[in-house]
Amino acid sequence: MPRDTLTGSRIRERRVAQGIKQAALAQQAGISASYLNLIEHNRRRIGGKLLLDIAEALNVEPALLIEGAGAALISSLREAASDVPAVGAEVDRVDEFAGRFPGWAELLSTARQRIMALERNVETLSDRMTHDPHLATSLHEMLSTVTAIRSAASILAEPGEIDPEWQARFHRNIYDDSARLAETSRGLVTYLEADDETATETGAPQEELDAVLEAAGHHVPELEQNASEDGALMRLGDGVSAPARTLLKTWLERYARDAVAIPMDQLVPLLATHGPDPGALTKVLGGDPTRVMRRLAAMPIDVMPDPVGLAICDSSGVLSYRKPLPDFPMPRFGAACPLWPLYRALNRPMVILSLPLVQQGRAGAGVWAEAVAMPVGEIAVNSDPIFEAHMLVRPMPRDGEGAAVPADVGVTCRVCPKIDCIGRREPSILTPTG
Amino acid sequence: MAGHVLVIEDEPNIIEAIKFILSREGWNVATHSNGEDAADVVRAKSPDVLILDVMLPGRSGYDILRELRGDAATQALPVLMLTARGQTKDREMAESAGASRFMTKPFSNAEVLEAVRALAPA
Numbered sequence: 001m002p003r004d005t006l007t008g009s010r011i012r013e014r015r016v017a018q019g020i021k022q023a024a025l026a027q028q029a030g031i032s033a034s035y036l037n038l039i040e041h042n043r044r045r046i047g048g049k050l051l052l053d054i055a056e057a058l059n060v061e062p063a064l065l066i067e068g069a070g071a072a073l074i075s076s077l078r079e080a081a082s083d084v085p086a087v088g089a090e091v092d093r094v095d096e097f098a099g100r101f102p103g104w105a106e107l108l109s110t111a112r113q114r115i116m117a118l119e120r121n122v123e124t125l126s127d128r129m130t131h132d133p134h135l136a137t138s139l140h141e142m143l144s145t146v147t148a149i150r151s152a153a154s155i156l157a158e159p160g161e162i163d164p165e166w167q168a169r170f171h172r173n174i175y176d177d178s179a180r181l182a183e184t185s186r187g188l189v190t191y192l193e194a195d196d197e198t199a200t201e202t203g204a205p206q207e208e209l210d211a212v213l214e215a216a217g218h219h220v221p222e223l224e225q226n227a228s229e230d231g232a233l234m235r236l237g238d239g240v241s242a243p244a245r246t247l248l249k250t251w252l253e254r255y256a257r258d259a260v261a262i263p264m265d266q267l268v269p270l271l272a273t274h275g276p277d278p279g280a281l282t283k284v285l286g287g288d289p290t291r292v293m294r295r296l297a298a299m300p301i302d303v304m305p306d307p308v309g310l311a312i313c314d315s316s317g318v319l320s321y322r323k324p325l326p327d328f329p330m331p332r333f334g335a336a337c338p339l340w341p342l343y344r345a346l347n348r349p350m351v352i353l354s355l356p357l358v359q360q361g362r363a364g365a366g367v368w369a370e371a372v373a374m375p376v377g378e379i380a381v382n383s384d385p386i387f388e389a390h391m392l393v394r395p396m397p398r399d400g401e402g403a404a405v406p407a408d409v410g411v412t413c414r415v416c417p418k419i420d421c422i423g424r425r426e427p428s429i430l431t432p433t434g
Numbered sequence: 435m436a437g438h439v440l441v442i443e444d445e446p447n448i449i450e451a452i453k454f455i456l457s458r459e460g461w462n463v464a465t466h467s468n469g470e471d472a473a474d475v476v477r478a479k480s481p482d483v484l485i486l487d488v489m490l491p492g493r494s495g496y497d498i499l500r501e502l503r504g505d506a507a508t509q510a511l512p513v514l515m516l517t518a519r520g521q522t523k524d525r526e527m528a529e530s531a532g533a534s535r536f537m538t539k540p541f542s543n544a545e546v547l548e549a550v551r552a553l554a555p556a
Contacts, residue, residue, distance in 0.1 A: 140489055143518035144445045147540040151451030154543050166454060173447040 006099045007051070010065045012040035013100055014058045028057040073098055076109040083112070123415045124332055138188045145181045149174055207332065208244035209251065210322060212236050218323050219300045223256045224264050251321075255298065261287065262295045268303055276308050276394045278370045279352050289352055289372050290390040297323050297392065309367075309393040311342050315386050328359060328367050328393045331412040338423035339409040341371035342391035349373040349387050356396065356406035360418045366406045367393045437554050440481035441465045442472050442498075443516065444490050452485065455543045456550060469493030473501045476508060483553045485546070488517040488528070496531045503532035512553035516541070 015025050026036040029050060038044040046054070055062040074094055081089035090097075098105040152170040155162065162170075220232050229252040236252075237245045262285060274280040276296050282289040290312075297310035309325035317335060324330040336342070341353045351372065358366035370392045375385035410416030413425045439456055443449050444467045453463045466475045470492030476484060484502075488495035495515060502508040515533040517524055528536040535549050 140518040143539040144448060148445055148447035148451060150540050151448060151455075151543050155451060155454060169450070170454075173450065177447055 006095055007046055007065050008039045008042040009099045011054055014060055025057055029053045073105060073109055077105060080108055080112040138184055142184050145177050149177045205243035205247050208240050209247045212240060212248060219298050220255055223259050229253055229256050258291050258294050261291060267295055278392050279354055290374050293390045293392040306395045311391045313342055313389050317343060325393055329411050334412060336412055337410040341369050342389050345371040345373040345389045346387055356404055357409050358406040360410045360416050366396055368396055369393045437482040438462045439483045439550060440479050441485045443487040452546060455547060472498045476502060482555055483550050484511055484513045486513055486515050496527055499531040514549050514553060
């Protein structure tokens with residue numbers, strides 16, 4: 001039921017909430033109670049002076065009676081329904097629901113947002129626990145060191161004589177192992193101490209880089225002005241670890257080369273004509289389509305109000321860069337969904353794949369993706385090239401919806417509800433059978 | 435009791451402690467710390483009991499054990515597996531690879547001694 005036909009429901013809801021009798025309101029508005037009853041059940045349209053009179057009697061803005069619940073609330077409720085399609089929520093009556101029970105609707109919407117936030121936390125923690133080699137190695141090292149200390153201490157604590165040479169050796173081992181344990185545990189605590197506020201504070205260099213780039217909005221103004229990357233490195237690299245700084249330096253150097261090759265004042269006018277379409281822009285600008293993708297991902301919000309997302313992986317499939325979109329999240333740790341065109345591009349190097357995508361469990365029109373794998377480094381005799389793949393995701397273009405059947409993909413297996421997926425590596429925490 | 439025990443473990447201080455407690459009980463203890471050539475070392479040393487860590491440089495303890503179980507000469511060798519992970523699936527992996535016993539770090543000296551005594555051929 002469209003929203004503008006629900007004015008009557010909203011009048012009834014307001015009247016009941018204020019404890020006003022139907023007859024009393026009808027009298028104030030100068031109509032019969034039976035006519036108001038028809039209006040309240042949406043069987044008579046209402047507008048003009050009568051609407052103004054009723055709004056005044058109810059002490060509300062007329063617009064509130066006409067427009068009803070906010071679009072954001074309606075959208076959120078629709079998404080909540082699509083999250084669990086098996087329940088069969090009456091999506092066609094969502095406006096009516098939000099109009100008649102605004103409090104419950106708001107509660108449902110808020111609960112859904114909380115569930116989404118919790119799922120993101122679960123995803124982060126689950127990925128970290130399952131895939132994080134740093135954590136696995138640290139824990140293994142700690143347990144091995146504890147075992148060595150326990151064994152040596154128990155030998156020394158046993159009654160009876162121990163050869164002084166062995167005694168000295170075990171004392172030394174305990175001393176060395178306890179120092180090692182202190183070092184490992186300190187590193188581990190730092191690594192795990194990331195709370196909500198410092199979710200970007202991490203222990204792995206790649207995660208540190210991701211956090212720095214996210215904080216910078218993936219845009220480096222000084223490099224757009226052809227300044228040297230040293231200044232940007234000093235600004236952005238403040239407080240990061242040495243390995244992360246090395247990654248950041250490499251990233252900034254590439255950014256600087258990209259900015260020189262495709263300056264903003266050349267790219268921005270083309271966006272008005274072609275939008276963030278890397279295929280069309282590469283045709284105009286020439287050169288490497290991955291450079292165009294990186295430039296699009298580096299555009300500030302004032303230039304590109306609808307930002308694009310970008311994922312880059314090496315030949316092994318490991319993500320070396322991630323700029324997610326709200327409609328297209330990317331895993332912070334571990335591997336992404338193997339169905340992403342990013343990985344298909346590695347099978348078809350130097351071909352730009354262009355297709356719509358829908359992520360499992362997400363409502364909306366989905367996104368449009370372009371992916372391409374290009375060789376890294378110079379071509380050499382008898383040397384197989386190493387490929388690097390880029391995948392740009394952008395809001396669905398106006399003519400995109402319905403242009404092709406969207407590919408059904410996920411974020412990463414652990415949080416993907418897709419059943420019978422050929423690409424599944426491991427069971428999902430969202431489905432009992434995985 | 436006299437017998438030969440081979441300890442394959444990459445943590446030197448664990449090796450030293452195990453070597454001490456077993457030697458004190460009369461066992462002849464040999465050690466090795468690399469996974470890559472571990473199966474060859476087992477065949478060369480022909481121990482009575484093998485203590486094998488799971489996470490070794492070069493090759494996993496599970497892989498080594500599977501190879502040993504596929505070889506007639508080492509098929510019945512008693513193997514005590516050591517690991518830092520104690521989840522059910524790790525225990526199942528150890529069992530399916532052919533481990534005779536499975537021990538989770540941090541273990542005690544008494545537990546190791548008891549396991550070796552139990553595994554040693556009569």
